[in-house]
Amino acid sequence: MLPSLSSHISPSISPATAMETSTGIDKRPEPIDLSQHYSKTTKNRAASNIKQFYKYFTIPGIGNLAGGMPYVNNFPFDTLEADAALPQRFTPTPNRPVDPPTAPTSATKLSDPISSSRVVVPKLSDNDDILRKIDLKTALQYGTAQGYLPLYTFIRQFTIENLHPNIPYKGGPEIILTCGSTDGFSKTLEALTNTWNEDRDEIGYKEGLLVEEFCYINAIQAARPRGLNIVPVALDDEGMKAHGKGGLFDVLKNWDKSRGKRPHLIYTVTVGHNPTGGTLSIQRRKDIYAVCVMFDVIIVEDDPYWYLQYPSANPSNPNRTLSQKHQTQTGLSDQATCTPQKSSGYPFLDSLVPSYLSVDYQGRVVRLDTFSKTVAPGCRLGWITTQPNLCERILRITETSTQQPSGFVQSMIAEMIIGPHDSTHGRGGGENAGGWQVDGWVRWLEGLRGNYERQMQTMCSILEDGKELVKSGTVRSLDDEWSVVDKVPLYDFVWPLGGMFVWVHMNFETHPLWKKTTPDKLAMALWEYLTTRKYLVLVMPGKILAPTDEIRAAKGWAFFRLCFVAVDEPEVAKSTRRFVAGVQDFWRKKRLDDIEEISSQAIEAGEGMADLMGGC
């Protein structure tokens, strides 16, 4: 390791300057001071004073014997290249929520399956502008903690101008690139929470993390070892509840201080919630935000599925039915009545439920974005958007941990999207060897959304068709005999307005053996049963996705999460049909022995669902 002097050579970009409004005067309120929320470790982090070296590095002709950066010609890579998609590869679906789905649901639809491009990151670019220079000399060198300059610059501008053009605080946010959102959350926790040690610390120091009552468990696994209270908040079909029993206000207002400090941090997934599939409306965002202002709580919004919003899941879709109540709650319906102050410039982006950032007039939102769902999970690349002061603290954490995401992925994505810019070297991912540019990136997102939306429709249609067990029989009275059709509801679910998951609530109460065993055993048996040779389908047990033992015991068993993106569309259809068939057949089991046999085999082998449930 060497001091990453070069990580600070870049000219810093003033947020205030870059985000001045077009009128020249920024009349938005200043973001509030969050420093009382910083962890002790974060408060201790001195700003890197090595930045003051900058001016010396930029002396023309200076011979640099100071920094410990290996010379570019010693890198074994002379280029990085790729075959990549053109942004038009997939067919989009329509944006307007009231539109019926127009795309066929039978297959991933390729706009132009053979159209691809050649991306080349050269060893040396002749571009003098380091904000746009993409080459291996810069990308594979020690770099800037905020991210590779061309990519950082592009994402920053895209974030501020296109994704969130209506952030209500002065100067707007800053961004920093991460090694994916798990890394982003880990750094946010490090910045904003103190660890608590039961062996030595008073309970009054114990901090807490507010989460939905079913949630992304990896977030819990990051927080719990730090000694944080994990505090679930009630959910409905949209997501976290602001008011009502178990809602955010209720939890904070009635906080019992004998458990520790009142929590000051929320972790939330607001679009295509994992695992429940909910999408939070604008109104709900405002309600939650108001409670956060009241109790001085910071919102960490993890939104990997933000681009994957599905208008066709709206109740007006003729393929299915949803309660009218839900229709008025959905963000997508709200969206039509909420005119943003400023357009993103793209109908697709304007059609999406906006981030918490759009209501963040105090600067208390930390948004996590990722390339995992829009390019690939293996990128390990994402970014944090938040108020500049907090972003700078996360930058300091980055300097002494990951330093920056890998230059391999940063340069490839930069070259694909941004392209070589008036250079004779390098090739971007566009048709003319330029980059995709913002237009292409938005088009790619729209096509990807189309693919996933079609897969969602495929799964939900099959689930919809199979959610009742139809039993016909005859009923006899003394005088007569007639045939009847009995419909047993097996499960219910809401078509997801975004994301990758369908959250299926199993009506175990209707199972013939409901009273003869425990709900937990019944659920375990069904889960096992689905993996047997006849059905061969693996779903995610809800229990694994419950943040606390209480929730796991109370209702974890009642849910399965089904993901519709892990395989291609024909496979989604086949697997979903097998799921439906397995559930239907399972409801025909009437002997307790059948159920117990399924479970006990697995339990004896020590590999069953019971073990999985142990201590998530």
Add this chain to the structure above:
Amino acid sequence: MLPSLSSHISPSISPATAMETSTGIDKRPEPIDLSQHYSKTTKNRAASNIKQFYKYFTIPGIGNLAGGMPYVNNFPFDTLEADAALPQRFTPTPNRPVDPPTAPTSATKLSDPISSSRVVVPKLSDNDDILRKIDLKTALQYGTAQGYLPLYTFIRQFTIENLHPNIPYKGGPEIILTCGSTDGFSKTLEALTNTWNEDRDEIGYKEGLLVEEFCYINAIQAARPRGLNIVPVALDDEGMKAHGKGGLFDVLKNWDKSRGKRPHLIYTVTVGHNPTGGTLSIQRRKDIYAVCVMFDVIIVEDDPYWYLQYPSANPSNPNRTLSQKHQTQTGLSDQATCTPQKSSGYPFLDSLVPSYLSVDYQGRVVRLDTFSKTVAPGCRLGWITTQPNLCERILRITETSTQQPSGFVQSMIAEMIIGPHDSTHGRGGGENAGGWQVDGWVRWLEGLRGNYERQMQTMCSILEDGKELVKSGTVRSLDDEWSVVDKVPLYDFVWPLGGMFVWVHMNFETHPLWKKTTPDKLAMALWEYLTTRKYLVLVMPGKILAPTDEIRAAKGWAFFRLCFVAVDEPEVAKSTRRFVAGVQDFWRKKRLDDIEEISSQAIEAGEGMADLMGGC
């Protein structure tokens, strides 16, 4: 974000099995239990119970609706490719320490500058062995926390069989890939230290980190905010001292508990020490290790420069002189008398001073390796080698932070080195489209070492020639008059046996103005003077590399660190000559005004060295 179920699909590789000795019985002692050193957060980390899902994922034909992994065809990248070097690109230098340098010192020597290869990572590989399958479907998917399986498998084997074939504890070590050594150290700190908060914690809980009295400051910047005592240990030309005043034993034996707990962790760079250039002999390693056993201290060995050991820096090199004392201390001299039990299989690797791991009979060494110096810093890729229990704890930290290094860099390096293995898809970096293989990787390292060794010789030769100011004059007595030559020693330095740096001790005591100003001001003035138009050279002030204020004040000013790898060899020569010229001219300054003018200009501008020194 989604639960990285897939991160656990891989079959686990049993360390014990993989490392059994060829006789079948492993008679080495068990590594000791380090769990009392684990941080509270680390103790709190439950093992991921989701691993028990494994067997279900591997049911033939199972339809996976459980995991949230996007389908490979939705990734925009269809291939990743590169032009890469063949391993023979650079000419090696000889290994034996007594050999004089045979390579010319005037230029980087290319064995075959035009020989390069084409590396291709395909979208899909047809290899069924997931330990050897390299493709985008696997590399760009959510992955295993220990690293991308083919690369992890390769590095693990290379580490155990080739790098450290003589690790003395039972079963040997485990490895985990990191996002570079800064990330590796950050995770090690997280695993092995508790944070301490002066506002609430008793002093008795304050832990400490032992470091060399000049050290890699980024490590300090990672540790200090956690509330750790930073405890310097005296250095000599080799590195950390085991005994004597200020040595490790002295510091630990006389630890003042009113400062906190006796430190239980050392951070050390043992080859080509940054900044002092020292390389630790085997004997010194044994001495330090014995002290660590005595006081139950864990050694974190950060060895980015391990492959860059320079036999020609040995005193027997006729180009220069070093004290005989030093000759007997160097690791490279020792090496000749220490026959390892087992060869690495490569004369080059056998010629290197072995790691602390080779004396680690208790399993108390954590070694950090990186690709930053052998491929490129922008890889953000490295690995940790340590006993399996501790490695598993670091794996848990990885699962909730970085998850794994980027699949872009992991797959490209895997394909280059390992190659496609009997597949019709993909191309490795070897001549026949196979991988470099271990032979090629070692050959690459040897060539790279050659390049850097030649650059080291270039810099040191020029420094050697200029280290005295030769003044001629006449001396008169009453009777006679004769000419004299007065040699003023300007600086001294040791030719580095490894690494990237020359640590130059400036003899400010010989400067005409030594008594007329403070040493600090004199050093500042020289540093500034070197950056002026006539000399245009930037070196690293020693003060920046001191871990504490005391050391900074006592002797930080007396050193400059010069790096010989950041530019190509002709530039190294030119910059070093300008450094020498600047120093020589600076020693000709006799008026205090000259010195003060240089410093004050910078100080007034608020950008001078004084600011840099503030609070590293």
